[in-house]
Amino acid sequence: MNDARRFLNLLSALCLLPSALCLIAACETTASQAPASAGFDATRAWDHLRAQVAIGPRVSGTPENRKTREFIMSTLSAVGIKAVEQPFEGRTPLGAVKMANIIATLPGERPERIILASHFDTKLFKEFRFVGASDAGSSTAALLELGRVLKDKPRPFTIELLFLDGEEAVVEWSATDSTYGSRHYVQDGQSKGTLSGIKALILLDMIADKDLNIRREQNSTRWLTDIIWSAARRAGHQRHFLDDITPIEDDHLPFLAAGVPAVDIIDLDYGAWHTEADTLDAVSAQSLKIVGDVVLAALPDIEQRLLKP
Numbered sequence: 001m002n003d004a005r006r007f008l009n010l011l012s013a014l015c016l017l018p019s020a021l022c023l024i025a026a027c028e029t030t031a032s033q034a035p036a037s038a039g040f041d042a043t044r045a046w047d048h049l050r051a052q053v054a055i056g057p058r059v060s061g062t063p064e065n066r067k068t069r070e071f072i073m074s075t076l077s078a079v080g081i082k083a084v085e086q087p088f089e090g091r092t093p094l095g096a097v098k099m100a101n102i103i104a105t106l107p108g109e110r111p112e113r114i115i116l117a118s119h120f121d122t123k124l125f126k127e128f129r130f131v132g133a134s135d136a137g138s139s140t141a142a143l144l145e146l147g148r149v150l151k152d153k154p155r156p157f158t159i160e161l162l163f164l165d166g167e168e169a170v171v172e173w174s175a176t177d178s179t180y181g182s183r184h185y186v187q188d189g190q191s192k193g194t195l196s197g198i199k200a201l202i203l204l205d206m207i208a209d210k211d212l213n214i215r216r217e218q219n220s221t222r223w224l225t226d227i228i229w230s231a232a233r234r235a236g237h238q239r240h241f242l243d244d245i246t247p248i249e250d251d252h253l254p255f256l257a258a259g260v261p262a263v264d265i266i267d268l269d270y271g272a273w274h275t276e277a278d279t280l281d282a283v284s285a286q287s288l289k290i291v292g293d294v295v296l297a298a299l300p301d302i303e304q305r306l307l308k309p
């Protein structure tokens with residue numbers, strides 16, 4: 001159909017509407033009001049990404065970071081997912097900063113859990129306004145949408161959605177100035193003896209680059225990476241899940257150090273990384289969907305592997 005024909009069809013469709021008011025109402029229908037879809041919905045995930053960018057910079061300890069937490073909590077509660085905040089104090093080179101992780105639980109047949117994780121804070125930049133569309137709006141958005149999709153599916157393992165605060169360095173990346181949220185979570189789990197219940201951790205970070213290139217991460221657990229990369233190949237996404245290997249320090253490291261199998265799904269090959277260009281223009285809903293679909297396709301294989309005696 002050519003453009004002129006398409007326009008005429010559109011016009012005639014509009015004329016069927018009883019009033020202009022209906023037209024406005026129809027246009028304002030958001031993804032959250034649309035009928036629930038069974039798979040990963042790119043439009044919903046995109047709405048979650050946009051909502052975070054609209055908050056602005058979301059640096060740990062700021063009112064905008066708290067607003068982001070409120071957004072995460074209300075989005076989870078809107079689809080009936082229970083979540084709690086895990087408050088803690090990050091000891092940064094700039095002093096103590098009040099931070100909080102968010103832990104959401106989707107109960108499965110067993111209490112042992114598979115964690116899907118993302119950080120939600122954005123890096124502090126004084127020289128420019130950094131809104132972190134991909135870092136970390138993208139993975140936070142995907143996690144929220146994955147929660148909705150997985151919520152009512154019967155599963156052998158409990159799924160935990162872990163939204164981490166304080167991933168970014170406050171001054172300069174080091175073992176002590178970075179990953180505040182994941183380090184706190186692991187220390188807390190170690191002191192309470194709850195860490196052994198984690199069977200695997202899948203970390204998402206920077207997954208909405210328009211030009212999506214995700215490389216195998218060198219520190220990640222091999223079998224977990226293999227399962228995810230073969231799910232990507234099966235889904236025809238091998239163009240985006242590359243076989244090159246690159247080492248990246250991220251929130252999965254404290255878990256690996258504590259003996260938890262963990263994988264980092266990250267596209268660090270992103271021109272807008274840690275620049276003022278990390279905006280809606282640099283990211284795509286399609287990339288969010290590719291990663292969401294691959295995680296959903298890999299989960300049953302990960303569960304099968306974990307169920308093996």
Ligand SMILES: [Zn+2]
Nearest residue numbers: 123135168274
């Ligand atoms: Zn970052």
